[in-house]
Amino acid sequence: MFGRGKSAEKSIYHHPLLGEVALVRSWRARRVTLSVRPSGEVRLTYPRFVAKSRALEFLESRVEWVEQSRQRLAQRGLTKREFSPEQIEQMRREAKRVLPERVAFWAQKFGFSYGRVTIRAARSKWGSCSGENNISLSLFMMTLPEHLRDYIIIHELCHTVHHNHSAAFHSLVDRCVEGKEKYLRSELRNIG
Ligand SMILES: [Zn+2]
Structure with a gap:
């Protein structure tokens, strides 16, 4: 075949584990x-002098690598979530309006004293x-639900008593969140 300007032939291969693969x-x-x-x-790109079956063998040998790469990319997408400068400014204003008030509320409720709050x-x-x-x-x-924001604030307020992550610190946090520290911590970790 000597198609004018044609430099590649594309097709879709359905892999049982990976789904669609562009060949x-x-x-x-x-x-x-x-x-x-x-x-x-x-x-999957392969030269014309290589048989398709050989190329697919190569793909088969790298299935695990593909899955790991996809996982890595998915994680990066979460932590590098993009915000425009306007969105960030809006969040900053919201945070300044909402968070210091919340810190004051929980500090008063549990009797913590603290210095300044900086956003x-x-x-x-x-x-x-x-x-x-x-x-x-x-x-x-500000991207988190309110109960997780409160959990973070309580965690930081408990550091005014214990400046570490000792067992005593965690049991203080746990008392303040009514025994849900482990649950809240894993919920927050899953968000990233
Ligand atoms: Zn901490």
């Missing part, structure tokens, strides 16, 4: 390559408590 028989490729796109799409654009952690008992909270907390 590309390429006139330019020199070897078999496999790639996973950010969308999760799998593409930051932190992505790596939801909150922290300094040695001087100043509490810092991430504006991305």
Whole structure:
């Protein structure tokens, strides 16, 4: 076949575990390559001098790798969720309006005392408590449901008593959230 300008032949292969795989028989490729796109799409490219069955054998040998790559991409998509600068500014305003008030509410309820509350654009952690008992909270907390925001605030307030993650610290948190610390912690972890 000498189709004008034709450099590749594409087809779809249905893999029992991976689902649809795009097969590309390429006139330019020199070897078999496999790639996973950010969308999760799998593409198997093979040179025209390699039989399709050989290319599929290669795919078969890399099934686990494809699954791991897809998982990694899915996780990255969660933690790198994109927000526009406008959305971030809006969240910051909301956070400043809502969170310090909530900190004051829980502190009063359980008798904690703290210094300042600062709102930051932190992505790596939801909150922290300094040695001087100043509490810092991430504006991305506004993406969470209210009960998880309260859980984070209570966690940081408990650090004003225990500046560590000791058993005593966790039992204090657990008492404040009525025995649901483990459950809340795993719920928060699943969100990312
Ligand atoms: Zn902590």
